[in-house]
Amino acid sequence: MKKYLFTPGPAAVPPEVLLEMAQPIIHHRTPQFSAVLDQARERLKPLFGTRQEVILFAASGTGAMEAAVANLLSPGEHAIFVNGGKFGERWGKFLKAFGMVPHEIKVEWGRAVRPGEVEDALKANPETRAVFVQASETSTCTVHPVAEIGKITRTRDVLLVVDGITSVGVFEQKMDEWGVDALVTGSQKALMLPPGLGMIALSPRAWDAVKKSTTPRFYFDLGRELKAQREEHTTAFTPAVSLISGLNKSLEMLHAEGLEKVYARHTIMAEATRDAARALGLKLISPDSPAPGVTGIIAPEGIDTGKVVKYMRDTLGVSVQGGQDQMKGRLVRIGHMGNLSPFDMLVAVSALEIALRNQGMDVKMGAGVAAVQARLAKGA
Amino acid sequence: MKKYLFTPGPAAVPPEVLLEMAQPIIHHRTPQFSAVLDQARERLKPLFGTRQEVILFAASGTGAMEAAVANLLSPGEHAIFVNGGKFGERWGKFLKAFGMVPHEIKVEWGRAVRPGEVEDALKANPETRAVFVQASETSTCTVHPVAEIGKITRTRDVLLVVDGITSVGVFEQKMDEWGVDALVTGSQKALMLPPGLGMIALSPRAWDAVKKSTTPRFYFDLGRELKAQREEHTTAFTPAVSLISGLNKSLEMLHAEGLEKVYARHTIMAEATRDAARALGLKLISPDSPAPGVTGIIAPEGIDTGKVVKYMRDTLGVSVQGGQDQMKGRLVRIGHMGNLSPFDMLVAVSALEIALRNQGMDVKMGAGVAAVQARLAKGA
Numbered sequence: 221m222k223k224y225l226f227t228p229g230p231a232a233v234p235p236e237v238l239l240e241m242a243q244p245i246i247h248h249r250t251p252q253f254s255a256v257l258d259q260a261r262e263r264l265k266p267l268f269g270t271r272q273e274v275i276l277f278a279a280s281g282t283g284a285m286e287a288a289v290a291n292l293l294s295p296g297e298h299a300i301f302v303n304g305g306k307f308g309e310r311w312g313k314f315l316k317a318f319g320m321v322p323h324e325i326k327v328e329w330g331r332a333v334r335p336g337e338v339e340d341a342l343k344a345n346p347e348t349r350a351v352f353v354q355a356s357e358t359s360t361c362t363v364h365p366v367a368e369i370g371k372i373t374r375t376r377d378v379l380l381v382v383d384g385i386t387s388v389g390v391f392e393q394k395m396d397e398w399g400v401d402a403l404v405t406g407s408q409k410a411l412m413l414p415p416g417l418g419m420i421a422l423s424p425r426a427w428d429a430v431k432k433s434t435t436p437r438f439y440f441d442l443g444r445e446l447k448a449q450r451e452e453h454t455t456a457f458t459p460a461v462s463l464i465s466g467l468n469k470s471l472e473m474l475h476a477e478g479l480e481k482v483y484a485r486h487t488i489m490a491e492a493t494r495d496a497a498r499a500l501g502l503k504l505i506s507p508d509s510p511a512p513g514v515t516g517i518i519a520p521e522g523i524d525t526g527k528v529v530k531y532m533r534d535t536l537g538v539s540v541q542g543g544q545d546q547m548k549g550r551l552v553r554i555g556h557m558g559n560l561s562p563f564d565m566l567v568a569v570s571a572l573e574i575a576l577r578n579q580g581m582d583v584k585m586g587a588g589v590a591a592v593q594a595r596l597a598k599g600a
Numbered sequence: 601m602k603k604y605l606f607t608p609g610p611a612a613v614p615p616e617v618l619l620e621m622a623q624p625i626i627h628h629r630t631p632q633f634s635a636v637l638d639q640a641r642e643r644l645k646p647l648f649g650t651r652q653e654v655i656l657f658a659a660s661g662t663g664a665m666e667a668a669v670a671n672l673l674s675p676g677e678h679a680i681f682v683n684g685g686k687f688g689e690r691w692g693k694f695l696k697a698f699g700m701v702p703h704e705i706k707v708e709w710g711r712a713v714r715p716g717e718v719e720d721a722l723k724a725n726p727e728t729r730a731v732f733v734q735a736s737e738t739s740t741c742t743v744h745p746v747a748e749i750g751k752i753t754r755t756r757d758v759l760l761v762v763d764g765i766t767s768v769g770v771f772e773q774k775m776d777e778w779g780v781d782a783l784v785t786g787s788q789k790a791l792m793l794p795p796g797l798g799m800i801a802l803s804p805r806a807w808d809a810v811k812k813s814t815t816p817r818f819y820f821d822l823g824r825e826l827k828a829q830r831e832e833h834t835t836a837f838t839p840a841v842s843l844i845s846g847l848n849k850s851l852e853m854l855h856a857e858g859l860e861k862v863y864a865r866h867t868i869m870a871e872a873t874r875d876a877a878r879a880l881g882l883k884l885i886s887p888d889s890p891a892p893g894v895t896g897i898i899a900p901e902g903i904d905t906g907k908v909v910k911y912m913r914d915t916l917g918v919s920v921q922g923g924q925d926q927m928k929g930r931l932v933r934i935g936h937m938g939n940l941s942p943f944d945m946l947v948a949v950s951a952l953e954i955a956l957r958n959q960g961m962d963v964k965m966g967a968g969v970a971a972v973q974a975r976l977a978k979g980a
Contacts, residue, residue, distance in 0.1 A: 227627040230841055241842075242618040245794050247607040247919050278796050279819065280658045282837040286819045295816075317818040408838060414625050416658050416796045416840035436675075436816060438697040439659065439666045457662040458788060460796035460840075461610055462621075539627050 224538045226568045228358050228386060228514035230408040230415055231558025233466075237412060240469040241462040248461050254453035256468050261449065263471035266479060267411075268384075268403050268421045269394040275445045276467075277418040278460040281385040281406025284418030286314060287440040288381050288402045292426060293349055294434040295319030300341045301352040302333045306359035306544045307383055311352035318435050323348065329360045329547060330516070332509035335368040342378065349429075350379040350401075355387035359544045361516030361553060362506040363387075367398045374399030379426055385409060388419075389474065390486050390513040390557055401426040407463060409513065410486070410557045412470040417463045484600040486512045489556035489565050492595035493517075496569040496588035500576075505551055514555045516543075517572070523579050524549045531575045538571035565592045604918045606948045608738050608766060608894035610788040610795055611938025613846075617792055620849040621842040628841055634833035636848050641829065643851035646859060647791075648764075648783050648801045649774040655825045656847075657798040658840040661765040661786025664798030666694060667820040668761050668782045672806060673729055674814040675699030680721045681732040682713045686739035686924045687763055691732035698815050703728065709740045709927060710896070712889035715748040722758065729809075730759040730781075735767035739924045741896030741933060742886040743767075747778040754779030759806055765789060768799075769854065770866050770893040770937055781806040787843060789893065790866070790937045792850040797843045864980040866892045869936035869945050872975035873897075876949040876968035880956075885931055893937045896923075897952070903959050904929045911955045918951035945972045 225232045246252050257276075264274040277283050289311075293299060299320050301311040304327035315322035323345045327333045333353065342348055351373055355366050366382055373380040379401040384393055388403065389410030395403045400423065407417035422430070422442065430442050439457065448456040474482055493515040497504055505516035519525045526549050529542045543551030554568050569588040577583040605612045626632050637656075644654040657663050669691075673679060679700050681691040684707035695702035703725045707713045713733065722728055731753055735746050746762055753760040759781040764773055768783065769790030775783045780803065787797035802810070802822065810822050819837065828836040854862055873895040877884055885896035899905045906929050909922045923931030934948050949968040957963040 223624060223626075225625065225627065229838065230625045230627060233625050238622040238624075241794075242622040244603060244618075245605065245610045245613050245788075246603075247605065247610060247921070248795070249921070250913065250919070278658070278660045279663065280838040280840070283659065283819045314818055317821075318816045406838065408625075408841075414621075414840065414842035415628070415838040416843060436698045438694055439663045440819070441697075458609065458660040458786065458795040460660070460794065460843075461788075462794035463796060463840075533630065539630070541627070541629070 221537050224564070224567055225558070226554050226556065227539050227541045228553055228555035228557065229406070231412065231555055232560060233412055233414060234470065234473060234559040236473065237466045237470045241466040243465065245461055248459050249454055253461065256465055257449065257459070258453055260464055260468040260471060263468065263475060264419065267389050267393065269392065270396050270403070270421045272396070272421050272423060273446060273450055274419055274421045275442060275449055276455065276459065276464065277440065277445070278416065278458070279418040280415050281404060281418050283440060284404040284406065284420045285310065285383060287418070287420050287442055288404055289314040289318055290435045290437040290440055291433055291442040292379055292381065292402060292429045293320050294432070296321065297349045298323065298345055298347045299350045299352060300325060300338065300345060300348050302327060302354070302364060304331065304333055304360060304362060304364065305329055305354070305357035307354050307357055330362055330505040332362055332364050335365055335372060338369050339372050342372065342376065348378055350381055352381045354383045355393065356390065356511040356513055358386045358514055360505055361511045361514045363509045363511050366400060367394070370399035379429060386511060386513040386557065389482065391483050395421060407467060411467060412558050413463060413466050416460050417467060485562060486556060488562045488595065488600060489560065490515055492562060492565045492592040493554050493556060493569065495591040495595050499587040499591035500573065500583065505547065513557045514553050517552045517554065519550060519552060520581055523576065523581055525552045528552055528575045528579050531578055532571050536571045536574060538567060540568065562596050601917050604944070604947055605938070606935050607919050607921045608933055608935035608937065609786070611792065611935055612940060613792055613794060614850065614853060614939040616853065617846045617850045621846040623845065625841055628839050629834055633841065636845055637829065637839070638833055640844055640848040640851060643848065643855060644799065647769050647773065649772065650776050650783070650801045652776070652801050652803060653826060653830055654799055654801045655822060655829055656835065656839065656844065657820065657825070658796065658838070659798040660795050661784060661798050662690070663820060664784040664786065664800045665690065665763060667798070667800050667822055668784055669694040669698055670815045670817040670820055671810045671813055671822040672759055672761065672782060673700050674812070676701065677729045678703065678725055678727045679730045679732060680705060680718065680725060680728050682707060682734070682744060684711065684713055684740060684742060684744065685709055685734070685737035687734050687737055710742055710885040712742055712744050715745055715752060718749050719752050722752065722756065728758055730761055732761045734763040735773065736770065736891040736893055738766045738894060740885055741891045741894045743889045743891050746780060747774070750779035759809060766891060766893040766937065769862065771863050775801060787847060791847060792938050793843060793846050796840050797847060865942060866936060868942045868975065868980060869940065870895055872942060872945045872972040873934050873936060873949065875971040875975050879967040879971035880953065880963065885927070894933050894935045897932045897934065899930060899932060900961055903956065903961055905932045908932055908955045908959050911958055912951050916951045916954060918947060920948065942976050
């Protein structure tokens with residue numbers, strides 16, 4: 221039976237990309253591979269909103285997050301991290317693992333950090349060298365105000381490090397304009413690829429910080445990779461050749477569609493899904509700052525979303541994701557990244573309605589689907 | 601035109617595996633993915649020669665090497681590494697980067713380390729906690745005597761850490777029997793996959809060392825991954841889902857062929873290539889301890905192997921690799937790993953003959969090809 225993938229990563233990969241990756245493999249120290257690598261890295265820049273180099277790693281997005289921490293700071297240096305969900309919390313774990321002094325801004329799940337909170341934290345911890353935040357926190361389906369935070373950090377000697385794993389390619393990122401010093405992403409979201417590639421771009425002042433950092437590193441050494449990728453047109457260590465070929469293809473497709481249209485498509489899918497939730501009388505985890513790449517719907521009292529997700533996946537063939545940590549059993553997360561069209565939201569919401577009814581909720585069947593269609597009819 | 605890939609990694613991927621990886625992607629926190637991961641990890645054990653857990657990382661083999669260094673030793677601890685080529689040298693770079701005290705056993709390129717040299721180094725540096733070596737040094741096409749070194753380390757409180765990147769799946773590895781404490785490999789060699797998966801297995805005493813190590817680590821934290829992969833049947837961070845599906849398929853194929861036959865096939869291909877070199881009057885870089893996965897042939901005086909390799913690849917469509925570092929321009933390396941049959945060596949050697957003649961060598965055309973055929977006729 222045909223399966224549907226609405227998880228917030230891995231996201232569906234287009235057949236064109238799957239077939240590109242199924243081509244016979246080539247060696248990575250050849251002009252042929254260099255041409256692919258150079259083109260893919262160039263094509264990434266507009267998605268990052270940067271004129272700086274984008275560096276690729278054979279690793280998942282978490283590896284690129286590690287590269288940011290281990291290359292920009294030294295042990296003993298202070299950093300602020302926004303913990304508004306599982307991935308914000310992860311910044312803190314990295315900082316602790318590598319011997320930095322982390323200062324946490326704790327944000328309730330589903331709320332965006334206020335720029336004033338960052339400013340206050342910087343005043344309280346004036347020795348801070350960097351602020352770590354998510355552009356979009358996947359666990360809470362929430363967007364943080366990166367541009368506003370950038371206004372605060374760029375006037376200080378403080379780096380702004382942003383996890384853009386569910387943001388780059390989903391909605392517009394203006395890394396250079398916003399004063400973002402490091403922007404990280406992974407392959408398995410809006411870039412429409414399997415997982416296995418981590419990416420990071422740095423600002424000029426972040427590259428200066430790389431030179432000063434004494435944190436031990438080797439595989440994720442950004443200085444070595446910059447030299448290899450910019451000057452030698454290959455990677456320092458064996459790259460994930462097939463994923464990079466796929467990346468080049470998926471970027472070709474995204475640029476052919478046009479980035480504005482890609483971003484508008486994500487907006488339509490997100491708004492349609494939110495409208496559907498409201499039409500079903502359900503609450504969103506993040507009503508005030510919802511993410512364009514994934515929508516978090518809170519189940520009614522007494523419904524275990526673990527069972528909803530299982531029923532959707534195993535009986536209906538429609539994969540979505542439940543909540544993590546404190547939202548386990550309470551949240552359904554519907555991803556709308558990857559090879560999806562707005563019409564696919566009809567399927568996601570239809571399956572959600574059926575599964576919620578199956579779990580005992582009194583669902584007004586079709587109300588969500590109708591809301592999706594109404595949003596689709598409005599267009600971009 | 602049909603292309604041939606005889607580089608010592610990436611190696612040719614079977615169409616069956618390419619198509620498996622082209623299947624629609626699945627989410628990594630599902631029973632479906634867990635079944636694939638568990639099966640692949642189980643199927644790897646006989647190739648490692650271990651009953652211990654094999655841990656997978658979304659990274660190239662170098663990432664798995666880093667995992668060994670960063671999890672088994674602490675800063676300030678002493679280690680011996682065998683530097684008999686580019687990858688042995690890399691062990692030293694890791695040790696330095698992570699603050700250990702490295703003691704080098706320098707071995708001329710193409711020679712295997714003698715077990716007595718390891719014993720002497722251990723006597724000279726009695727505080728040594730671990731010995732790092734390659735089972736097969738890809739840059740010099742040389743096999744090191746791991747089983748013999750294991751006899752020395754296993755009776756001491758010294759870990760034996762082995763890079764098996766061009767060994768696991770190429771020739772028999774008896775990790776448990778030989779007393780190897782950590783065995784590392786990557787996906788893009790005998791496992792017949794694209795690059796992007798690193799693998800490592802540890803002995804029980806190595807797992808004890810993991811608990812004691814204070815080296816900062818996060819992405820490559822083996823304790824975290826052991827818990828995730830053994831107990832939760834998934835990975836700590838997003839895995840390279842498509843590569844793991846492909847791995848499971850390639851392992852199914854290798855086991856269906858039978859590991860003994862797989863190893864015999866590599867032996868035949870290696871011997872046929874060596875016989876061909878000798879028939880052409882060419883010297884091997886490693887006549888006394890040649891690797892079964894890659895053969896290194898020294899070009900005659902005055903021939904630049906960079907040009908030979910380029911001509912083979914760009915004009916003849918046959919990819920092999922040149923020498924690295926001190927052997928740059930002097931060596932041709934023909935890999936015989938991946939989706940290859942012994943007959944493919946006819947192509948590799950034929951192209952080599954044509955390219956050498958093109959570069960000005962007085963080649964007895966067909967002599968190498970005849971030697972390949974003669975070896976093939978003998979069988980296993």
